[in-house]
Amino acid sequence: MSFMEQFTDLMPVNVIVNILDVLFVWFVIYKLITLIKGTKAVQLLKGIFVIVIAKVVTDFLGLDTLGWMLNQVIEFGFLAIIIIFQPEIRRALEQIGRGKLFSRSSLHEEEEQTRLIEAMTKSVSYMAKRRIGALISIERETGLTEYIETGITLNSHLTSELMINIFIPNTPLHDGAVIVQKNKIASAGCxxxxxxxxxxSKELGTRHRAAIGLSEVTDAITIVVSEETGAVSLTSNGDLHRNLSIDEFKNHLTRLWFGPSEEQATPSKWLWRGKQNG
Incomplete structure (x- = not known):
């Protein structure tokens, strides 16, 4: 087929269809990336990318033995991917079944952000005044699925009333941590x-150690309400804010949860960064 014949075949309708086809594929890829963002699947994808690069290099350099090993890895890789990404595949299928895969998330809308901050502030204020111990972790970029699975699944909208009720003493879920994903309480008793x-510091109990421990391995925000003193603390990226007033707590939470990713420490409030200061 000559160039002119190929050119004449590119009718306006065909061009539009092809453009829509490409845009749709990119949109699907984008949604899949947002689906696995914040989970361990991201690191696994990086590993797959390294294997592909290594295969190209071995073919170029003629490394037969290493090339054969990589061929075996790639040959059985499809089955391994299904097994490794089973949680993500299941979640994607569930969202497709619920019609949520292509729906817009309301988490970053200003009204929803305000509601979440107010609900969290109200519940923490209530528990601090009554010295009700609480441990609440908020997922950010790093997925907390492995910790969510240790608790009781709730998948409920975050409200102050529900949060307070969970931590009422002598109730089934008051022990352990509550984990928040986006605008929902994912699990309790974690x-x-x-x-x-x-x-x-020796004066910090198990809740504070758990909050600091999670902040050392993830970028989650963790809120602690002391059962002994009612003091409010907040951890993130290995840092601990202690004895915050409700206004200070609200400001810190807003900045860490919905603010820029780069955190600016306030020296008078940062009491933990790999060691105890004062």
């Missing part, structure tokens, strides 16, 4: 990793 740092 186990968090305890920090083993020797620099943590």
């Amino acid at each position: 186990y968090l990793p305890l920090s083993e740092s020797p620099f943590i």
Whole structure:
């Protein structure tokens, strides 16, 4: 087929269809990326990318033995991907079934942000005044699925009333941590990793050690209400804010949850950064 014949075949309708086809494919890829964002699947994808690059290099350099090994990995890789990405695949299918895969998230809308901050502030204020111990972790970029699975699944909208009710003493869910994903309470009664740092003050209990421990391995925000004193603390990226007033707590939470990713520490309030200060 000559060039002119190919050119004449590109009718306006065909061009529009092809453009829509490409845009739709990119949109699907974008949605899949947002679906796995913040989970361990991201790191696994990086590993797959490294394997592909290594295969290209071995073919170029003629490394037969290493090339054969990589061929075996790639040959059985499809089955391995299904097994490794099983949680993400299941979640994607569930969202497709619910019609939520292509729906817009309301988490970043200003009204929803305000509602979440107000609900969290109200519940923490209530529990602090009555010395009700609480441990609440908020997922950010790093997925907390492995910790969510240790608790009781709720998948409920975040409200102050529900949050307070969970931590009422002598109720089934008051022990352990509550984990928040986006605008929902994902799970309650969860186990968090305890920090083993020797620099943590002896006056801090298990809740604070769990909050610091999670902040050392993820970028989650964790809120602690002391059962002994009613003091409010907040951890993020290995840092601990202690004895915050409700206004200070609200400001810190707003900045960490919905503010820029780069955090600016306030020296008078940062009491933890790998060691105990003062």
